[in-house]
Structures are given as C-alpha cells and as structure tokens.
Amino acid sequence: NPMRLIVDxxxxxxxxxxxxxxxxxxxxxxxxxxGCICMGGDCxxxxxxxxxxxxxxxxxxxxSPGMIVSRDHTDGAYPPLPEGNVHxxxxxxxxxxxxxxxxGQGESGxxxxxxxxxxxxxxxxxxxxxxxxxxxxxxxxLVVARTAAGEMLHIHAxxxxxxxxxxxxxxxxxxxxxxxxIYTARAASELAAGGLDLGKVIAVGxxxxxxxxxxxxxxxxxxxxxxKVTGVVIEHDGTETSYACDSVSVGLGYHxxxxxxxxxxxxxxxxxVGDAASKSDIPPCPxxxxxxxxxxxxxxxxxxxxDRGFQDMELVxxxxxxxxxxxxxxxxxxxxxxYLQDRGKELQDPFTARPLTRQVTLGExxxxxxxxxxxxxxxxxxxxxxxxxxxxxxxxxxxxxxxxWQAEYWAVREAVSIMDVSTLGKMIVKGPDALAFxxxxxxxxxxxxxxxxxxxxxxxxxxxxxxxxxxxxxxSDTEYILSITSGGSSHSEMWLRDWxxxxxxxxxxxxxxxxxxxxxxxxxxxxxxxxxxxxxKPMKFMRxxxxxxxxxxxxxxxxxxxxxxxxxxxxxxxxxxxxxxxLMELGEDLGIKxxxxxxxxxxxxxxxxVIVGQDTDYDSTPRRIHHDWMVKLDKGMDFLGRDALLRxxxxxxxxxxxxxxxxxxxxxxxxxxxxxxEEYVGYVTSRTYSPVLGKSVMxxxxxxxxxxxxxxxxxxxxxxxxxxxxxxxKEAARARA
Numbered sequence: 001n002p003m004r005l006i007v008d009x010x011x012x013x014x015x016x017x018x019x020x021x022x023x024x025x026x027x028x029x030x031x032x033x034x035g036c037i038c039m040g041g042d043c044x045x046x047x048x049x050x051x052x053x054x055x056x057x058x059x060x061x062x063x064s065p066g067m068i069v070s071r072d073h074t075d076g077a078y079p080p081l082p083e084g085n086v087h088x089x090x091x092x093x094x095x096x097x098x099x100x101x102x103x104g105q106g107e108s109g110x111x112x113x114x115x116x117x118x119x120x121x122x123x124x125x126x127x128x129x130x131x132x133x134x135x136x137x138x139x140x141x142l143v144v145a146r147t148a149a150g151e152m153l154h155i156h157a158x159x160x161x162x163x164x165x166x167x168x169x170x171x172x173x174x175x176x177x178x179x180x181x182i183y184t185a186r187a188a189s190e191l192a193a194g195g196l197d198l199g200k201v202i203a204v205g206x207x208x209x210x211x212x213x214x215x216x217x218x219x220x221x222x223x224x225x226x227x228k229v230t231g232v233v234i235e236h237d238g239t240e241t242s243y244a245c246d247s248v249s250v251g252l253g254y255h256x257x258x259x260x261x262x263x264x265x266x267x268x269x270x271x272x273v274g275d276a277a278s279k280s281d282i283p284p285c286p287x288x289x290x291x292x293x294x295x296x297x298x299x300x301x302x303x304x305x306x307d308r309g310f311q312d313m314e315l316v317x318x319x320x321x322x323x324x325x326x327x328x329x330x331x332x333x334x335x336x337x338x339y340l341q342d343r344g345k346e347l348q349d350p351f352t353a354r355p356l357t358r359q360v361t362l363g364e365x366x367x368x369x370x371x372x373x374x375x376x377x378x379x380x381x382x383x384x385x386x387x388x389x390x391x392x393x394x395x396x397x398x399x400x401x402x403x404x405w406q407a408e409y410w411a412v413r414e415a416v417s418i419m420d421v422s423t424l425g426k427m428i429v430k431g432p433d434a435l436a437f438x439x440x441x442x443x444x445x446x447x448x449x450x451x452x453x454x455x456x457x458x459x460x461x462x463x464x465x466x467x468x469x470x471x472x473x474x475x476s477d478t479e480y481i482l483s484i485t486s487g488g489s490s491h492s493e494m495w496l497r498d499w500x501x502x503x504x505x506x507x508x509x510x511x512x513x514x515x516x517x518x519x520x521x522x523x524x525x526x527x528x529x530x531x532x533x534x535x536x537k538p539m540k541f542m543r544x545x546x547x548x549x550x551x552x553x554x555x556x557x558x559x560x561x562x563x564x565x566x567x568x569x570x571x572x573x574x575x576x577x578x579x580x581x582x583l584m585e586l587g588e589d590l591g592i593k594x595x596x597x598x599x600x601x602x603x604x605x606x607x608x609x610v611i612v613g614q615d616t617d618y619d620s621t622p623r624r625i626h627h628d629w630m631v632k633l634d635k636g637m638d639f640l641g642r643d644a645l646l647r648x649x650x651x652x653x654x655x656x657x658x659x660x661x662x663x664x665x666x667x668x669x670x671x672x673x674x675x676x677x678e679e680y681v682g683y684v685t686s687r688t689y690s691p692v693l694g695k696s697v698m699x700x701x702x703x704x705x706x707x708x709x710x711x712x713x714x715x716x717x718x719x720x721x722x723x724x725x726x727x728x729x730k731e732a733a734r735a736r737a
Contacts, residue, residue: 003015003016003063003065004065004066005020005023005063005064005065005066005067005068005069006066006067006068006069007024007027007029007069007070007071008029008069008070008071012024012027012029013027014026014063015194015195017062018062018063018194019039019058019059019060019061019062019063019194020048020050020058020059020061020062020063020067020069021037021039021046021058021059021061022063022191022194022196023063024048024058024069025037025191025196026194026195026196029071030045030180031045031046031047031048031058031071031073031074032044032045032046032047032048032071032073032074033071033073033074033075033180033227034178034179034180034227035177035178035179035180035182035293036171036172036177036182036183036184036250036331037059037182037183037184037187037191038059038168038169038171038183038184038186038187039059039183039184039186039187039190039191040059040168040169040184040186040187041057041059041060041128041133042168042169042257042327042330042331043171043293043327043330043331044073044293044294044325044326044327044331045293046058046059047073047326048069048070048071048072048073049069049070049071049072049079050067050068050069051067051068052068052082052086052088053088053361054072054079054359055079055326055359059187060128060129060131060133062148088361088363089150089363090363091150091151091152091361091363091364091366091367092151092152092367092368093151093152093153093154093367093368094151094152094153094154095154095155095156095368096124096153096154096155096156097155097156097158098121098122098123098124098155098156098157098158099116099121099122099123099157099158099159099160100112100113100116100121100122100123100124100157100158100159100160100161100162101123101124101125101126101141101143101155101157101160101161101162102116102123102124102125102126102162102164103125103126103134103143103145103161103162103163103164103165103260104126104127104128104163104164104165104166104274104276105125105126105127105129105130105164106164106166106274106275107274108164108166108273108274108275108276109125109127109162109164109273109274111273112162112164112273113125113162116160116162121159124155124157126143126145126153126155128165130148131147131148131149132145132146132147132148132153133145133146133147133358134260134357135356135357135358135360136260136263136355136356136357137161137163137260137263137264137267137270138264138267139267140156140157140267141156141157141161141264141267141269141270142154142155142156142157143155143157143161146358146360146364151367152364152367152368154368157269159269160269160270160271161264161267161269161270161271162271162272162273163258163260163261163264163270163271163272163273163276163277164272164273164274164276165256165257165258165260165272165276166256166257166274166275166276167254167255167256167257167275167276167278168254168255168256168257168330169184169185169186169187169250169251169252169253169254170250170252170253170254170255170281170283170334171184171250171252171331172204172220172223172250172252172289173283173286173289173290173291173299173335174220174221174222174223174286174288174289175221175222175223175288175289176222176223176224176225176229176289177223177289177290178290178293179223179225179226179227179228179229180227180228180229181225181228181229181245181246181247181248182223182229182247182248182250183198183208183247183248183249183250184249184250184251185203185205185206185207185208185249185250185251186208188201188203188208188211188213188247188249189208189209189210189211192208192210192211193210198211198246198247199245199246199247200214200244200245200246200247201213201214201245201246201247201248201249202214202216202232202243202245202247202248202249203215203216203248203249203251204216204218204220204232204234204248204249204250204251204252205250205251205252205253206251206252207249207251208249208251213249214243214245216234216236216241216243217234217236218234218235218236218237218241219234219235219236219284220232220233220234220250221233221234221235221240222288222289223248224242229245229246229247229248230244230245230246231243231244231245232245232248252281252283253281253283253334254275254278254280254281255280255281255333255334256272256275256276256277256278256279256280257275257276257330258272258276258277258350259328259329259330259353259354259357260353260357261276261277262350262352262353263353263354263355263357280333280334280337281334282334282337282338282341282347283334283335283338284338285338285339285341285342286299286302286335286338286339287299291322291332291335291336291339292320292321292322292323292325292331292332292336293325293327293331293332294322294324294325294326294327294331294332295320295321295322295323295324295325297320297321297322297332299339301320301322302316302320302322302336302339305319305320306343311340311343311344312348313336313337313340313348313349313350313351314351314352316336316340317329317336317351322336323336323351324354326359328353328354328357329350329351333350333351337350374392374395374396374397375395375396375397375423375514376396376397377396377397377398377420377422377423377517377576378422378517378573378574378576378577379420379422379517379576379577379580380397382577382580382581383399383402383420383594386402386594387402387403388400388401388402388594388596389401389402389403389596391597393423393486393597394423394486394487395487395490396423396486398420398423398596398597399420399594399596399597400596400597400598401595401596401597401598401599402593402594402595402596405595405596405598405599405602406691407593408593408594408595408596408598408599409595409599409602409603409691410691411523411591411592411593411595412522412523412562412564412595412599412603413523413524413564413603413691413692414523414524414591415523415524415525415590415591415592415593416521416522416523416524416525416526416528416529416587416590416591416592417521417522417523417592417593417594417595417599418519418520418521418522418580418583418584418587418592418594418595419519419520419522419594419595419596419600420517420518420519420576420580420594421486421518421519421520421568422516422517422518422519422573422576423486423513424483424484424485424486424489424513424518424568425470425482425483425484425485425486425488425489425490425492425493425511425513426481426482426483426484426511426512426513426516426518426570427481427482427484427493427496427509427510427511427512427513428479428480428481428482428508428509428510428512429479429480429481429482429496429507429508429509430478430479430480430507430508430510431478431505431506431507431508432478432506432507433503433505433506433507434477434478434479434480434507435447435477435478435480436505437499437500437503437505437507438472438480439635439637439639440499440503440505440637440638440639440640441459441495441496441499441639441640442457442458442459442472442639443457443458443460443622443630443631443632443633443639443640443641443642443645444457444458444472444630444631444632444635445632445635446472446480449472449473449474450474451474451475451476452474452543452544452545453473453474453542453543453544454471454472454473454474454542454543454544454557454558454559455471455472455473455542456469456470456471456542456559456630457469457470457471457472457630458622458627458630458631459484459488459492459495460622460639460640460641460645461640461641462640462641462644463641463644464621464622464641464642464644464645464648465618465619465620465621465641466612466616466620466621466622466625466627467488467491467492467495467612468484468485468488468491468492468612469485469610469612470482470483470484470485470492471483471557471559473544473557481544481555482496483557483568485611485612487612487613488612488613489511489513493509493511496509497509499640514573515572515573516570516571516572516573517570517571517572517573517575517576517579518568518569518570518571519568519569519571519576519579519580519583520561520562520566520567520568520569521566521567521568521569521583522560522562522564522565522566522567523562523564523565524564524565524734524737525587525590525591526564526565526566526567527565527567527737528590529583529586529587529590529592530549530556530567532586532587533549533550533582533583533586534547534548534549534550534551535547535549535556535567539556539558539567540558541558541559541560541735541736542558542559543558544556544557544558549569549571549579550578550579550582550583550586551578551582552569552571552572552575552578552579552582553571553572553575554569554570554571554579555569555570555571556568556569556570557570560607560732560735560736561600561603561604561607561609562600562603562604562607562735563603563604563606563607563726563728563729563732563734563735564603564734564735565734565735565736565737566735601686601688602688602689602690602691605686605687605688605690605697605698605699605727606688606690606692606693606697606726606727606728607725607726607727607728607729607735608659608699608725608726608727609726610625610627610657610699611686614685614686615657615685615686615699616657617701620657621645621648622645623645623648623649623653624653624655624656624657625656625657626656626657626725631645633645633646652707653704654703654704655682655701655702655703655704656701656702656704656709657685657699657700657701657702658699658700658701658702658709658722658725659697659698659699659722659723659724659725659727660684660697660698660699660700660713660715660720660721660722660723661693661695661696661697661698661720661721661723661727662695662696662697662698662715662718662719662720662721663695663696664689664695664696664718665689665696666689666696667687667688667689667696667697667698668684668687668696668698668715668716668718669684669687669716670684670685670686670687671683671684672684672687672715672716673715674700674701674702674713674714674715674720675713675714675715676705676710676712676713676714677705677710679705681702681703681705681710681713682700682701682702682703682713683700683701684698684699684700684715685698685699685700685701686698686699686700687699690727690728692728693727693728697727698715698720699725700715702722709722710722
C-alpha cells in the first residue's frame with residue numbers, strides 16, 4: 001500500500017525516507033505559498049503546522065503515516081490559536097552531564113568530538129539531521145536541546161561547548177523573491193536526489209550537483225511569474241537578459257550559523273569551529289525586493305528607517321522588526337549588513353542573538369520545571385476540593401467564590417467565616433538599625449509603636465506618592481514584622497532592600513511570604529471560634545501575639561479588612577491544611593463558611609478600604625486619598641517623600657478619592673465616567689452592590705469644580721450622591737468588638 005499523510009485535509013503520497021517538505025513539493029504543495037527553499041532549517045519558507053504544533057520546519061521533519069499537516073503560513077498568515085481544550089502530552093526533560101558538548105556533526109563537529117575523546121573527556125554530540133536540535137546556550141554552561149522523540153535535553157558541560165553548526169546559504173533579495181520555484185544550490189541538489197523534478201533549472205552563482213541546469217553569470221534583477229517562477233532576469237556587463245525556466249537555483253555564498261555562538265559569546269566555555277566560526281560572505285546591497293520575509297520588510301522600509309536616524313544594526317532591528325521572526329535573521333542578516341555597509345561605509349556586527357534560536361512550545365519551555373506559572377497557596381488543593389472557582393489575582397491562584405457569594409458574604413456579616421490570605425507579603429526586618437531604617441522608609445512615627453502593637457502604614461516614594469500599604473508590628477526594639485499587600489509584596493521587598501543597602505543600615509530583611517500560610521478568621525463569632533481553638537482571651541484591636549491555635553503555632557494579628565472582628569493567623573505553610581480543617585470543624589454550629597474574593601471585594605468596599613493600584617493612581621498622595629492622618633510630618637526626622645509632601649501640601653487640591661451612593665442594585669462598571677454640570681469630573685475605581693445597605697456604593701476620583709467637590713453627579717446616566725466613607729459601620733464598632 002502507498003504511504004500517505006494528510007495536508008490541508010487531503011491525503012498525499014510519500015516515499016520511504018522522504019522529508020515532509022520533499023513529499024509536499026512532489027505533490028505540488030509549497031508549505032508557505034512561496035519563497036526560496038534552503039532545506040537547511042535556516043529560512044521561514046518551509047513552515048507548517050504538524051500534528052497540532054505550529055512553526056515546524058518541514059525540511060527537517062520526516063514524513064510518517066497519517067501525519068496531519070496544515071499550511072497555516074500561506075500568504076504570510078499566522079497559525080490560528082487552538083480552540084477548545086487542546087491536550088498535548090507532557091514534555092519531559094533529561095539532565096545530562098559531560099565534559100564537552102559538540103553541537104553539529106559535520107566534518108568540523110566530528111573532528112572536535114574525536115579530539116575531545118582522545119583527550120579522555122566525556123562528550124555529548126547533537127546532530128540536527130538526527131532530530132537533536134540545540135535551541136539555546138546559557139550560563140553554566142547549559143545547552144538546551146529538543147529531540148525528535150519529543151523530549152528536552154538539559155546538558156551541563158564542565159569544560160567546553162563547541163558550536164559546529166556550519167554555514168547557511170545566502171538567499172536572494174530581488175522583486176519576486178517570494179514566489180515558488182526558487183531554491184538554494186544545496187536544496188536543489190537534495191531535492192533532485194530525492195526524486196523531485198524541478199523542470200528547466202537556471203543556476204545563478206555556484207551551481208547544484210546531480211541534476212541538469214543552465215548556468216548563467218550576473219546579478220539577479222528580478223524573478224518573473226505570478227505565484228510560480230517562469231523566468232529570471234539577470235544583469236551582466238550592463239545588459240539585462242531574461243531566462244525562461246521552471247526553477248531557479250541560487251548559489252550566492254554563505255554566512256555562518258553562529259546564532260548559538262553569539263548567544264553564548266560572553267560565556268568562556270563557548271566557542272565556534274569550522275564554518276560556524278567563518279566570516280560571512282556579504283552580498284551586494286539590496287535595491288528592491290523583500291529583505292526580511294518573516295516581518296515583511298523590504299528595501300523601502302529600510303530606506304525609511306535609515307532616513308529617520310535608525311542607522312545602527314540593533315536600532316534597525318528594533319525599528320523594523322527585521323530579524324525578530326521565525327528564522328531569527330538567518331535570511332535577512334547578510335543583506336542588512338550589506339545595506340548598512342553601503343549607507344554607512346562600515347560593516348557592522350550582527351545583532352544580538354535572542355534567548356532561543358528556534359520556536360519551541362510552552363510544553364518544551366516548561367519541561368523540567370516543577371513550579372506553577374501562577375503561584376498557589378498551601379491550601380490550593382483544598383479550595384479546589386471545596387468547589388471553589390479559582391481565578392488569577394495578581395500573581396496567585398485564589399478562590400473567587402465557593403458557589404454562593406451571598407452565603408459567604410452573610411457568613412462574614414452575621415456569623416463567622418475564614419479566608420485564605422497566604423498571599424499577603426510577610427517580612428521580618430531585624431537588626432540594630434531596624435528602627436532607624438523603618439523611620440526612614442515609612443511616614444509614620446515608628447518609635448511610638450509599643451511591643452505587641454501594630455500600626456497601619458503607607459509606603460511612599462520620593463515624590464510622596466502612595467506605593468503600597470500594610471502593617472508594622474513591633475516584636476522588639478530590634479525586630480519588626482511587616483505585612484504587605486499581595487500585589488505589592490515583590491516590589492515592596494525590592495524597595496526595602498534597595499534603601500536598606502543605600503543607607504547603609506545594619507538590618508536583615510527576611511521574606512516569609514512563601515514559607516508562612518495565613519488564614520483570616522472574621523465575623524461576629526470569630527472570637528468564639530478562636531476560643532474553641534485555644535485562644536482563651538480575645539485580643540484587643542491592632543495587637544499581635546503568638547499562640548497555639550488548634551494545635552498549630554500561630555502569630556495572631558487582630559485587625560480588620562472586612563469591617564467585622566478579624567484575626568489573621570500566620571503559621572508554617574506545612575500546617576495550613578490542618579489548621580483550616582480544624583477551624584471549619586470547630587465552627588460548624590456557628591454557621592462557618594469560607595469566603596473568596598467575590599465576597600471580600602464587597603465587604604472591603606462597604607468599609608471604604610482602598611486597594612493600592614486599583615483605587616490609587618501613579619500620582620496619588622496621602623492627602624488626595626484622605627490618608628494624610630497617617631503621615632507624621634512633625635516626627636522629627638526625614639522620611640521618603642517628606643520634602644515632596646511639604647511642597648504639594650501648599651498646593652490647592654484638584655481632585656480627591658471620594659465615596660458615592662446610588663439607589664440601585666445594578667451598579668455602574670469600574671472605570672465609568674463621572675459627570676457634573678455637563679462636565680467630565682472623574683471616574684469610578686471600585687463599585688459594588690451592598691446587601692447590608694441595600695444600595696450600590698462606589699469609590700472614585702472626583703475633580704473640583706469652582707473650588708468645590710460636587711455633591712451630586714451622574715454616572716452611567718444615573719444620579720449618584722457623594723458621601724463620606726466608610727459606608728458601613730462608620731464608628732468601626734464591629735471591627736473593634
């Protein structure tokens with residue numbers, strides 16, 4: 001029976017040993033619709049989607065029975081994104097160790113491997129012709145390669161990484177160079193050996209072998225034809241001649257396949273040998289035609305970018321995107337260098353190599369990795385077991401709700417509820433200069449915080465704008481605990497470490513975000529639940545202490561983000577599940593339910609609590625968000641942002657973050673514009689329908705009109721009234737209960 005594979009939904013025959021590209025061309029199918037074929041894996045003209053994976057080089061892929069091929073790259077198109085739940089097998093990685101890695105097994109690669117073996121070194125070789133394709137070299141040195149068997153190799157070399165990848169043939173740049181029927185000399189020879197009839201062949205430059213051709217001398221002026229080449233025009237000694245043909249073979253010179261070597265140019269163990277270390281042939285300066293097929297960049301685009309002052313190789317690359325596509329400059333780079341040499345009279349070096357020389361799948365990138373792309377709390381599996389709808393929030397997976405946000409909401413307001421808040425930033429600042437350092441960083445008076453007490457604080461930058469908020473908790477005169485927002489913990493840590501080292505301050509900063517879990521217990525029966533769990537006496541508001549809760553050592557913080565009595569239990573992450581389940585069991589008769597972000601966003605907004613980055617903007621000062629009470633300008637020492645605040649406090653306010661109420665269950669959307677007296681006066685930053693108040697409440701930025709803030713505004717065509725915050729329990733009696 002003949003062997004067949006499927007291309008664009010129709011079967012085609014192939015022969016034993018065929019490359020996929022050879023089989024397709026034999027059937028009259030060009031993978032991308034046109035362009036010079038090189039058969040060396042150097043160009044973008046043979047790309048196809050194979051068995052669901054896009055950007056496969058058909059010239060390096062062997063045909064197999066039933067292979068499914070889609071020509072998604074025809075006419076410059078991009079492959080469509082997969083629809084539905086597409087499943088791919090997990091890609092596994094193998095870690096290999098040796099003295100020497102040799103990439104490429106041509107003549108120079110074989111010689112390098114043999115020389116290393118003669119020296120008694122252990123050697124691993126990679127040969128793209130055998131499906132072992134190196135895709136990157138990194139510090140270590142580490143060579144990453146993929147194999148035809150569908151696995152990734154992470155090869156760790158002790159002494160040498162030898163790049164022996166040879167040289168690629170230079171492609172033609174002339175009008176019509178995107179038509180079918182153009183081949184490099186090596187490609188024409190290989191295809192002819194594979195039984196492909198190329199018809200009448202005109203050979204320009206170095207001719208092919210093993211086939212009939214007509215050799216011509218001169219410069220290619222243009223290719224003739226519509227979709228397929230029917231002729232080529234050659235200029236020789238000032239005369240242009242048209243040669244009718246079915247195919248054109250071009251032998252225009254070579255340039256080294258040195259992208260891997262350039263990637264590892266600053267790694268001492270990496271070196272190139274053979275043709276990979278040779279100097280590139282430089283073709284004549286292109287005058288017309290497509291230079292970079294991947295990005296569709298022609299000579300006209302190069303002229304435009306040059307005239308605008310982008311005259312350095314790296315700037316030309318960024319200004320046009322030439323060299324950033326599938327072939328990573330393998331086709332366009334010699335012509336870009338020629339163009340810049342012609343314009344600037346100097347041959348510039350190639351641009352910097354990218355971190356990957358080949359397209360790889362997400363599965364191949366992730367192979368060998370054992371961490372989630374999105375962070376998961378220690379209770380992630382428990383949330384899933386409880387039926388939580390998990391959502392990406394910040395850089396974490398977090399429960400949005402457990403199926404009924406209203407039940408979760410009312411459990412907080414009228415019973416008791418727990419929430420996983422392990423995502424909060426948790427840090428220790430410790431050392432002789434801990435107090436002096438925190439006084440410098442924070443605008444509050446840190447020295448007045450007593451042991452066992454906490455204080456809500458803002459983190460400001462030098463311009464006096466709000467970067468983050470959180471708690472400072474005093475453990476001793478030389479040790480403080482910081483609680484930072486989930487979204488701001490990474491940046492805040494960087495900010496703290498930067499200022500600690502610039503002081504210099506004798507402090508140590510320990511980030512415990514990942515090692516400590518945290519569970520918030522909140523609601524009118526929160527104190528009763530903790531009494532059952534081992535906390536004999538309720539704590540006072542804004543205190544912290546250590547205690548054993550349900551058999552787990554915890555540091556307990558008494559605070560509130562929900563507006564009800566709340567206790568945050570920080571504990572070793574390994575004990576999170578034990579503590580969670582114990583609390584759920586102990587609170588069963590109290591009506592306990594876990595709550596997610598869906599309920600929390602409503603609870604916190606009813607209290608008017610600000611979320612930095614959502615309710616604040618890049619120019620939000622404490623005064624603009626009604627938090628100037630947190631800034632102690634008279635604390636007797638300088639702090640970050642103090643000088644800026646002294647200046648801006650003298651300026652009349654132009655806008656404020658304020659609260660609004662609207663008698664509707666259908667609240668406006670976040671970002672909705674605010675109007676007053678037919679003028680734009682601001683926008684909504686947060687909004688929710690409040691079940692306990694029976695109306696919609698919002699925070700938003702409001703601009704002054706004639707020196708005053710409007711009392712009534714229009715949002716989404718509906719009347720809203722400005723009101724003081726908090727909207728709920730204005731005296732905070734419930735949070736302090």
